[in-house]
Amino acid sequence: MKIRKAIASDIDQVWEIFTKVIKTGDTYVFHPDTPKSDLEKYWFAPYMNTYVIEENGIIFGTYIIKPNQIDLGNHIANCSYMVSPKAQGKGIGKKLCEHSLQIAKEKDFEGIQFNIVVSTNKAAIALWEKNGFTIIGTTPRAFRHAKLGLVDTYIMYKDLKI
Template sequence: MNIRKAITSDFDKVWEIFSRVIKTGDTYVFHPNTPKKDLKKHWFADYMETYVLEEDGQILGTYIIKPNQIDLGNHIANCSYMVNPNAQGKGIGKKLCEHSLETAKENGFEGIQFNIVVSTNKIAVALWEKYGFEIIGTTPKGFRHAELGMVDTYIMYKNLKGEQ
């Protein structure tokens, strides 16, 4: 498996993953019917870096990294990750997380904050906790889950300052 910066020709393959992940309405805030043209602003904007994980010429996962805030808050990163549903359970989320932690450190970020992690997404919460992220806040009923209705969301944070 190889992780690299996404290039223009990856757009359609990333869209395939993005559209399948959001269609379920259970983990991301994007409307399940988000049009393809919006991928540029959500996953390929100028102020973020986009990465893909590929194996045997197939893109199996992707993530973005960007400053969580502008100006005086830009020392904290924000990341989002997506794995092709057909490739789940192969450790791709783990590899994307590890890569993003290294990328964040290389880019001088002092921490990473996830602004909205759906509380019912137990696999993601457990993965982030395994990598040292902590739940630092809860938004009651912060997400309209497609099947469960209103569910809580978490703000998760990992301090990178002082890590090698």
């Protein structure tokens, strides 16, 4: 498998992953019925870099990396990751995270901040913690989980300069 920058012809496969991940309503803030026409602004906007992990032309996961804030806050990155439900449990999220850490360092980001990690997403939290991220804050009842109702979210951070 290789990780590379996404290109225009990847949009349909990325959409397939995106729509399956958000449809569950348990990990991302995007409405489960988000239309494909919104994918560009959420995953392919000009101010972000989009990557895919693929093998033999089949995309198994994707992530974005962008400045967390504008101007005086643009030295901290923000990332979002999605793995195809068919490929979960195969280490793809780990590979995407490791790649994003490398890219963030190459782009001279001083850290990476995840603004909203759903507290019930134990697999993601464990993966981020294994990669050196720590929970630096909790926002009470900040996510409308499809099955559990209002649940907390975490802000997670990794310093890239230490």
